[in-house]
Amino acid sequence: MKRPTIADIARRAGVSKGAVSYALNGQPGVSEATRKRILAIAQEIGFNANSAARALSGARARAVGLTLCRPARILGIEPWFMGLISGFEAELGAHSYALTLQVVATPEQEIEVYRRWWGERRIDGVIVTDIREDDVRIPVLQQLQLPAVVIGGPGDTGSIAQIWSDDAGAITEAVRYLVALGHHKIARVSGVPDLLHTQVRTKAFNEVCASLGLDNVITLPADYTGEEGSRATRRLLIGGDRPTAIIYDNDVMAVAGLAVAQEMGLSVPGDLSIVAWDDSPLCSLVHPPLTALSRDISAYGAQAARELLNAIDGKKVGNVEAGRVHLTPRGSTAPPR
Amino acid sequence: MKRPTIADIARRAGVSKGAVSYALNGQPGVSEATRKRILAIAQEIGFNANSAARALSGARARAVGLTLCRPARILGIEPWFMGLISGFEAELGAHSYALTLQVVATPEQEIEVYRRWWGERRIDGVIVTDIREDDVRIPVLQQLQLPAVVIGGPGDTGSIAQIWSDDAGAITEAVRYLVALGHHKIARVSGVPDLLHTQVRTKAFNEVCASLGLDNVITLPADYTGEEGSRATRRLLIGGDRPTAIIYDNDVMAVAGLAVAQEMGLSVPGDLSIVAWDDSPLCSLVHPPLTALSRDISAYGAQAARELLNAIDGKKVGNVEAGRVHLTPRGSTAPPR
DNA sequence: CGGCGCAACTTACCCGGTTCAGTGACTTAC
DNA sequence: GTAAGTCACTGAACCGGGTAAGTTGCGCCG
Numbered sequence: 001m002k003r004p005t006i007a008d009i010a011r012r013a014g015v016s017k018g019a020v021s022y023a024l025n026g027q028p029g030v031s032e033a034t035r036k037r038i039l040a041i042a043q044e045i046g047f048n049a050n051s052a053a054r055a056l057s058g059a060r061a062r063a064v065g066l067t068l069c070r071p072a073r074i075l076g077i078e079p080w081f082m083g084l085i086s087g088f089e090a091e092l093g094a095h096s097y098a099l100t101l102q103v104v105a106t107p108e109q110e111i112e113v114y115r116r117w118w119g120e121r122r123i124d125g126v127i128v129t130d131i132r133e134d135d136v137r138i139p140v141l142q143q144l145q146l147p148a149v150v151i152g153g154p155g156d157t158g159s160i161a162q163i164w165s166d167d168a169g170a171i172t173e174a175v176r177y178l179v180a181l182g183h184h185k186i187a188r189v190s191g192v193p194d195l196l197h198t199q200v201r202t203k204a205f206n207e208v209c210a211s212l213g214l215d216n217v218i219t220l221p222a223d224y225t226g227e228e229g230s231r232a233t234r235r236l237l238i239g240g241d242r243p244t245a246i247i248y249d250n251d252v253m254a255v256a257g258l259a260v261a262q263e264m265g266l267s268v269p270g271d272l273s274i275v276a277w278d279d280s281p282l283c284s285l286v287h288p289p290l291t292a293l294s295r296d297i298s299a300y301g302a303q304a305a306r307e308l309l310n311a312i313d314g315k316k317v318g319n320v321e322a323g324r325v326h327l328t329p330r331g332s333t334a335p336p337r
Numbered sequence: 338m339k340r341p342t343i344a345d346i347a348r349r350a351g352v353s354k355g356a357v358s359y360a361l362n363g364q365p366g367v368s369e370a371t372r373k374r375i376l377a378i379a380q381e382i383g384f385n386a387n388s389a390a391r392a393l394s395g396a397r398a399r400a401v402g403l404t405l406c407r408p409a410r411i412l413g414i415e416p417w418f419m420g421l422i423s424g425f426e427a428e429l430g431a432h433s434y435a436l437t438l439q440v441v442a443t444p445e446q447e448i449e450v451y452r453r454w455w456g457e458r459r460i461d462g463v464i465v466t467d468i469r470e471d472d473v474r475i476p477v478l479q480q481l482q483l484p485a486v487v488i489g490g491p492g493d494t495g496s497i498a499q500i501w502s503d504d505a506g507a508i509t510e511a512v513r514y515l516v517a518l519g520h521h522k523i524a525r526v527s528g529v530p531d532l533l534h535t536q537v538r539t540k541a542f543n544e545v546c547a548s549l550g551l552d553n554v555i556t557l558p559a560d561y562t563g564e565e566g567s568r569a570t571r572r573l574l575i576g577g578d579r580p581t582a583i584i585y586d587n588d589v590m591a592v593a594g595l596a597v598a599q600e601m602g603l604s605v606p607g608d609l610s611i612v613a614w615d616d617s618p619l620c621s622l623v624h625p626p627l628t629a630l631s632r633d634i635s636a637y638g639a640q641a642a643r644e645l646l647n648a649i650d651g652k653k654v655g656n657v658e659a660g661r662v663h664l665t666p667r668g669s670t671a672p673p674r
Numbered sequence: 675c676g677g678c679g680c681a682a683c684t685t686a687c688c689c690g691g692t693t694c695a696g697t698g699a700c701t702t703a704c
Numbered sequence: 705g706t707a708a709g710t711c712a713c714t715g716a717a718c719c720g721g722g723t724a725a726g727t728t729g730c731g732c733c734g
Contacts, residue, residue: 003456005690016714021692031712048456052398053690055389056719063437075419077619082412082419089440098437098459100400103426119340119385121720122435226622252622259624282414285563285589286623287596342720353684358722368682390720393689 004045012045013038024049055121063098064088064308065123067110069130070224075103077252078224079280080297081129084151087301088127095309097124107132111140118146124312127304131155131162132194147311149304152197154319161317163304167197168204170293170325171247174275175208177327178245182335183273187243188219189232189253198249201277205247216241222253229253233260237272244336245273251282254290258332269334279328288331295325341382349382350375361386392458400435401425401645402460404447406467407561412440414589415561416617417634418466421488424638425464432646434461448477455483461649464641468492468499469531484648486641489534491656498654500641504534505541507630507662508584511612512545514664515582519672520610524580525556526569526590535586538614542584553578559590566590570597574609581673582610588619591627595669606671616665625668632662 006020013020015034022029023038030038041047055061066088068075075081085099092099100123104110114137117123125147128137138157141148150157153164178186188205191198202219209217220235222228229248236243237260248254254276261272268274268288276283279294300323311317343357350357352371359366360375367375378384392398403425405412412418422436429436437460441447451474454460462484465474475494478485487494490501515523525542528535539556546554557572559565566589573580574597585591591613598609605611605625613620616631637660648654 003458007690015712017691018693018715019713022713025692027693029712034712046452046456048453050393050690051457051459052389052392053719054692056387056393056690056721057692058719059692061389075423077414077416077419077617077622079414082414085438086412086440089438093439098439098454100435101422101426101438102430102435103423115383116385117435119383120388121340122388226618252618256622259622259626262624280414281563281589282619285414285593285596287599289596344720352682354721355685355723356683359683362722364723366682371682387720390689391722393691393720394722395689396722 003050004047005050006047008045009038009041009047012041060124060312061121062096063100063123064092064305064312065100065102065114065117065126066129067102067104067113067126069104069107069110071105077226077282079251079282080278083280083297084129084301084304087298087303088305090298091302091305091309097309107136111137114140114144114146118144125149125308127151127308128160130192131157131196133196133199135196147308149308149311149317151300151304152195155196161307161311161320163300163307163320163322164197165295165300165323165325166321167200167325170277170295170327171201171204172208173325173327174247174293175205175212175214177329178247178273178275178333179212179214181245181273181333183245184214185216185241185243186214186245186247187217187236188247189222189229189236189249189257190219191222191224191249193221201249216243218243222249224250224252226252226256229256230260233257234264237261237264237266244271245275245333247275247277249277251276251278251280251290251292254292255282255286258286258290269332270337273334273336274332275327276332283330291330291333292328293325294328295323297323299323340387341384342387343384345382346375346378346384349378397461397649398458399433400437400460401429401642401649402437402439402451402454402463403466404439404441404450404463406441406444406447408442414563414619416588416619417615420617420634421466421638421641424635424640425642427635428639428642428646434646444473448474451477451481451483455481462486462645464488464645465497467529468494468533470533470536472533484645486645486648486654488637488641489532492533498644498648498657500637500644500657500659501534502632502637502660502662503658504538504662507614507632507664508538508541509545510662510664511584511630512542512549512551514666515584515610515612515670516549516551518582518610518670520582521551522553522578522580523551523582523584524554524573525584526559526566526573526586526594527556528559528561528586530558538586553580555580559586561587561589563589563593566593567597570594571601574598574601574603581608582612582670584612584614586614588613588615588617588627588629591629592619592623595623595627606669607674610671610673611669612664613669620667628667628670629665630662631665632660634660636660 023035150162153162220232276290276292279292283290303322360372468489487499490499557569613627613629616629620627640659
């Protein structure tokens with residue numbers, strides 16, 4: 001079954017290929033009557049422009065790329081990426097851009113994928129996540145002149161657009177809330193320490209704790225996995241001077257922490273209050289439901305996609321703050337006994 | 338920065354475009370010395386073949402499509418899809434195929450996406466999930482002659498390849514295990530009843546229960562979300578004659594069920610045993626960790642991708658059983674008190 | 675030594691859109 | 705009445721790689 005081309009339409013309409021192209025793209029150069037006739041024929045025979053041909057003649061690939069640089073084990077339960085992806089799609093779909101996905105193991109492999117995609121003109125731009133300090137991907141993207149949007153910051157990304165949320169403000173709010181409840185010994189289980197937003201959070205956490213006169217403040221580094229979350233929680237809870245509240249850098253570790261507390265016979269929130277970063281259905285799923293720092297990840301993703309499309313169009317894009325974070329109190333926080 | 342083309346290579350090597358094409362594709366028609374020289378130049382200037390040009394000249398788009406037809410809320414925490422995706426990628430990456438993703442709301446929208454992708458020659462094939470009885474997508478795929486692999490079955494997919502796992506055997510094993518522990522009142526919270534694999538499981542569940550002489554057997558339909566899982570669990574547990582064990586059709590509902598039991602003051606596994614379908618880190622994350630029906634979803638996805646690539650190559654593909662399911666006992670199951 | 679066969683290329687056209695430089699026909703302007 | 709301008713469209717080049725058909729040059733054989 002041969003799929004129709006503009007030549008087929010041209011033949012049936014009795015005009016040239018060029019006229020059909022103008023008609024379909026809303027360009028001037030054809031009369032309104034002819035345009036209608038051509039559009040009707042296109043509709044009738046179910047015409048879709050061959051994306052390859054379109055991409056070849058100087059135009060766009062009309063696709064953007066996203067790499068996921070985490071082991072499949074984590075990707076599965078982290079709601080974050082899926083939320084982000086559905087946000088992208090809402091925006092990309094509206095502009096009939098496709099999203100091309102690739103799971104990679106290392107930043108080096110990720111760079112290779114960018115090179116290949118860009119070299120093959122498979123994509124018009126990429127969305128970069130999990131940004132680190134002095135990220136090796138940034139100079140490569142600049143050198144390739146590959147349109148990109150970095151999610152997470154703010155950091156030094158040169159000419160590349162970035163979009164970030166006020167993590168410092170959020171963690172400050174969480175600590176203030178716990179202190180207002182009466183907590184003095186607050187600990188934190190962080191994500192991967194290399195990541196820029198982890199550093200932002202750690203800095204803000206230390207600052208707000210200092211300003212509120214809290215001592216005994218500790219941040220244990222982890223890696224977003226349940227295993228590490230459990231391990232860190234156990235370390236925090238077996239000490240003699242154990243914290244009465246723990247803030248986790250993601251929901252998965254918070255749920256794991258909750259399980260450890262229950263396993264050790266501690267009551268949540270009676271003996272231990274828990275705050276999760278990034279609200280997700282997971283937080284409401286467990287008992288007690290977890291107090292969380294919520295933000296609309298889909299909207300955040302949509303905003304990122306919008307910025308990327310602007311960057312692809314050669315528009316000036318900068319440093320955008322988006323995705324307001326707010327505290328959603330649930331059953332996992334209470335005054336300490 | 339102009340990206341290099343085969344014409345650039347040809348100029349530098351002092352040969353024609355055609356020779357370069359032969360050399361790069363391992364075709365006969367160039368001497369070994371020339372081939373090496375051309376490959377070296379390609380390497381040096383970082384050449385990647387323009388995928389659009391390649392796709393245009395009769396070849397393949399070297400991409401396959403996957404649509405996700407679930408609300409973002411669910412997609413986020415269901416490890417299933419991410420596991421599947423990383424499985425696809427392992428296989429697709431090895432053949433340098435890209436994966437194009439689209440989130441859709443309805444099967445009708447999904448069909449539209451297939452039509453567009455195929456019309457645009459953006460993809461060479463699709464992977465279809467969540468198959469229903471008399472699925473509306475099947476006849477469309479056949480009419481379009483779009484290579485496809487259906488995940489979940491076995492069902493009536495005509496000429497389209499399908500890949501499925503032995504769900505009936507798995508649920509039989511789970512029920513036998515619970516009966517061996519001493520349970521007589523076993524309930525089940527199922528996924529969306531329209532889905533083919535839900536029906537397979539329900540049928541097998543009823544059969545094994547009947548054969549073991551269990552009465553009081555009930556399957557409550559739900560939709561894989563935590564909310565529905567909680568609701569169904571509550572309905573099961575408030576009755577006078579409440580079950581001592583519940584089997585859930587996915588991990589998310591099982592975790593939600595666990596939370597409901599804890600909230601109602603029931604001990605798991607003392608008062609209630611819980612079995613989750615589809616093991617994932619989520620099952621080991623909670624307390625107690627959930628006994629689960631495990632299978633290697635990534636491998637399952639990889640197998641599906643392999644079948645799809647075969648279908649794209651015009652090879653005969655059929656009805657493949659893969660992804661052996663086995664029971665992984667953990668802390669959520671025990672003899673009833 | 676002519677002719678054959680073959681390796682190692684080159685030439686030229688194809689894929690299906692986009693785009694730009696024409697080309698008539700028709701209108702408007704002086 | 706004719707030059708200028710506009711409109712609606714045509715024809716052809718182009719994007720970059722794939723490939724069938726044609727062209728060398730060379731070795732080998734009778």
